[in-house]
Structures are given as C-alpha cells and as structure tokens.
Amino acid sequence: MKKTKKFGLGLIAAAAVLSLVACGGKKSESKSSNKDSYSAALVTDVGGVDDKSFNQSAWEGLQKWGKANDKEKGTGGFNYYQSDSDSEFEPNLNSAIDDGFKTIFGIGYKLQPAIESLADANPDTEFVIVDSTIKGKDNVASVTFQDNEAAYLAGIAAAKNTKTDKVGFVGGQEGEVIGRFEAGFVAGVKSVDSKIDIDIQYAGSFGDAAKGKSIASAMYKSGIDIIFHASGDTGNGVFSEAIDVMNTNPETPVWVIGVDRDQEAEGKYDGGNVTLTSTLKGVGAAVEDIATKAQKDKFPGGKTIVYGLKDGGVDLTDGQLNDETKKAVDAAKEKIISGDVKVPESPAKK
C-alpha cells in the first residue's frame, strides 16, 4: 500500500514536471544581439504557428524579417504567442506588451476586439490587425487582403474542371472575411458558365474536422466534384473525405481547392493528389513588409493597407491545373489587375 502510494506520487510528480516543461517550451529567453531595440511579436489566431495556414504563414514572414535584420527569437527580437482559444487573445496580447515588444501583430480578425480595447491603454505600442480594420487609432494599422480576387480565380479553375457542372463551397464561420471568399468564388464560377450549380455551406467553426467531413461527404454524394474550402482546420475533414472517396471509387475524380497557402500536402494519397489548386494569401509577406516599415519608424498607423493580386498579396497555385485552365486563370488575373473586372466583396443576399 505504502509502495503504491509513493509510486503514485512519483508518477504525478513526473507528469507535473512534464507538463511544466511543455508550457515552458513556448517562451525561450534570449537577448537580442542587435543594437537597435526594435522588436516585434505576433499573437496567433486559434491554432499553432504551424497550422499549415494563416498563423504559419505569418510566423514565417516574421522569422524572415528577423533573419534579415539579425534579430533573435525571444524578448527584444521577435517571438510568437500561441492562442489555443478565443479567451487567450487578451492575455497573450498583454504578455506581449509586458515583454516590451514594439510592434505586435494580431493574426486574424477574431483579435480585433482585444486589440481595439488594448490600443488606447498602450499608446507606445504599435498594433497591427490582420484581416480586419480598426479605424481612428494612430497606433493601430490594419491589413486586409482581397481574397475575393484569389477566390475568383479559384472559381474559374473549378468551373473549368467540373465534369458534373456542380461545385461546392465550404466556409468556416459566416462573416466579412469568409464572405469575400464566397463572393469571389461564386463570381468566378459564374463568369465561366452561369449554369453551374454552386452549393454553399458553412460549418459554423474553423476547427470542426468532423463536420467538414460530413459536409464534404454530402456534397460529393450529391454529385459535386469540386469543393473550395475556406474553413481552416475544418477543411482537414474535407480533404480526408476527398481522399476516402478517391480510395474507394477512383473512376469519378473529386477535388478540393485549398485555401491561404499551398495545401498540396494535405491532398496527397496513394496514386495521386486531390488538391486541384490553392488560393494563396501573403500574410507572411505583409507581416514582413510592415515590420520592416515600422523598424524604420514608418509604421502606417491609422491606415488600412490592402494587399491584392496586383501586389502579390493573394494568388492561386498551379497545383494540378491543366494548361487550358491555367490560361484562363492568367487571363482573368490580368483583367483584375488592369481593373477590367471588378470582383464583388460580399455575397449577394439570398
């Protein structure tokens, strides 16, 4: 009895130490060797800096900036704060402020309220909100992307490749940002052939792979052969379903169009790839760009910077597109850049 007690205590102690270590892993302390004291950090949206999407792209951008400017990861250089739930946005922003970072990036529109409330109390810190706008604050810059333009190109790719004249769209949560994807995609598909059916569904979450899988399953069974997902981790379920379909029934090919970064790896299976193409969002480039500007005291406070097709802020990958589709996509790209085609920003009301 006594022995088991000791053993039990040991186990718990070991576990406690392990979990402490696990928590400690996030913050590595190292002083910057650089002379100028400028430092930048980012607070992630829900998910890690390797979500193969938004957060990762932003972190890569910040790392690139850090390397170019000889900064080190940690306080005084550059770092990230991971949010595992919506309730961690404010504490994370506060820790970043306490650690003395000069510029703090909020990655994702969900951080908008937190930044808005903290900006006034911390006038010496510069904030950047990505994918949303905060107006009228000199220490807050806003970054938005014309995702609708990339989604338009995705729509063209889908319309050119569908064999069933039915395509699907899976969104995360309804709102301004995902609405841009929906509107662009619909406009792109209709620009090729207005008779193509588009099924639009929202999962109500960016982290519910099971629901993504159910939706995809229903869509594929109803004859849809291409799904464009703008739904974060929920999209993992869409990929998973597409791969399952291909493994059981390879004669009727189905495709997924990825979002925010090249999702080619997600679509791989024995015998092919279900990722038709992916829309790209240059979050990394934007973060890098703003950090560079801010370091030179040119922080675009109070302004909204829009990155679109024109400046490479958004794009579409080549993926498994055939030459004919690529040509159509390139033609549309030119038209958008020249201003001949205006892509709608919000979906038409039903």
Place this chain on the structure above:
Amino acid sequence: MVEVLSIIVSSALVYSAPLIFTALGGTFSERSGVVNVGLEGIMTVGAFSATVFNLFTASTFGSWTPWLSLLFGGLIGVVFSLIHAVATVNLRADHIVSGTVVNLMAPGLTIFLTKMIFDGHGQSDLIKERFGKFSFPFLKDIPIIGEIFFKDTSAPAYVAILVAVIAYFIIFKTKFGLRLRSVGENPQAADTLGINVYGMKYAGVLISGLLGGIGGAVVVQSISGQFSVSTIAGQGFISMAAMIFGKWNPIYVMGAAIFFGLSQSLAVIGNTIPLINQLEPVWLQVAPYVLTLLVLVLFIGRSQGPKANGQVYVKSK
C-alpha cells in the same frame, strides 16, 4: 431518398464512432464509482499516440496499420489513465480535480511531444493509412438496406457497436460486471463480501483508458488525418454527455452517441433535402441541440448514476 438516407447514416456513424468508444469507457469507470472527466485528455493522448504509431509503422503493416494504431492508442490510454486511477483510488483525490488535471496535462504533453518528434511543428504529418470507406461483402448487395447501412460506411463504427454489445454483456451478465456495479453502488457492502474494491475501481478506470484511447485514435484515423491541438476539441465531454444520456447502460449509451451523430448529420444534410432547405440555415445549425433537449425532456426522464459514483472509498473507515 435512399441516397439521402445513406448519406445521413454513414456520416452519423463516422461522427459517432469515437463517441461510442469513449462513452463506453466512461460507463465502465463510473460503474466502478470513479467519475472520469479526464476522458477528453485520455482521447487526446490516444489520438496522439495512434498518429505517431501510424506514421512510423505504416510501411511495415500496410492496410492493417489503422487497426494496430487503434490498439496502441488504447494501450497508451490505459497507461495515461493510471494517473487518474492512482490519484482517485489510492491517494483519495477528488475525482473531478484529478480528471481536470488529466485534461490539462494531455494537450500540453502531446503538443510538446509533437514538437519534439515533428521538427518543432505543432501538428503531426498527415497519416497515409486511414480507415476510409468500408463496404461489407454480401450485405452491401441487399436492396435498399445494404445501400443505406452497409455500403461505403465506417468500419470503426460497426466495431464500436459490437463493443457496446459486448460491454453490455460484461456489465450486466458476468461476475466481473456484477462486482464492478456493486462497487459503484455500495463499496462498503461489496468489501464485506470479499470483493477487491480497489481492484475493481482500477479495472473500471483502466478500461475507460483503453476505450477512450481507442476513441481518440478513431478521430485521427477516420476524420482529421493528423494530430493537432484542435483534433480533440470537446469530443470527450460530448461522450460524457452521451454516457449520462444513456443512463450508464452500454446499449443506451451507444444509442445516445449515435443520436448525437444523427442530429449532427441531419443538420448538415438538411441543406440538400427539399422543403427543409427552405428554412433559415440557423435552424439547421441549432437543430442538434434542440433535438437533444427535446428528447431529453420528452422521452428520457431522470437519469440516475451509480450511487457511490464520485465518492472516495476509504477501506478502514
């Protein structure tokens, strides 16, 4: 119509499979009198270890990998649930507190290990060998029924249903089950009759570790395809709800889990059914919760757990 039904059933099964396993695990634990709110954490650990096992052994075991990973996930679940067992049975800790510790520890530990194994990434690589879609030989050729239930469906879900039947048999028809239940109802009485109360409680918690770990392994290998912090997000708690909903009876518990899956997939599929798709989408999104409330109020009535559930048993008192 058959088409629509088959979509509803197959996606309900995919969704419920992990819930059934985990909820059955919870049933074993609570039948022995140990509340296990740590199911969520156990699932996380199971999901993580199954992912790692799958990734590193897929080249050796081929298409058997998912099943072996399932067992491996269950095994690690057992090891992890030992913490809960030791804390609640020997150290007399509050069950809720200990379970919460398990839940807090699991994501930290697994993400830390993920970072160690996958070059600092917070997400594992994507697994290659998955459960995919399964069609029963012969059964799938039965007209209508075969199409709905046995074609392109989820194999782990049928295993889960089988396990539920076995669990029912174990809990209500065997000596072990009787002892397990008596320990959960009245440990003093059981002890005076010479039943090893601590042993039974250990058995209950460890079985919940096994099944919870398997539940987590199913999530990875049939739904998400990789392990990350969002892989297990609430399924453990939904399983607990299914256990209570099913009145700690394996068959009802399974029914409750499938019901959750069904209402979820109805909400998804609703958009493709004529008439229903005229409704505002918000009605479909709240449907699973409204349905659950209605069924709970109208048909289930009072749900009463094992009597000594959650109480610490001290032998000498």
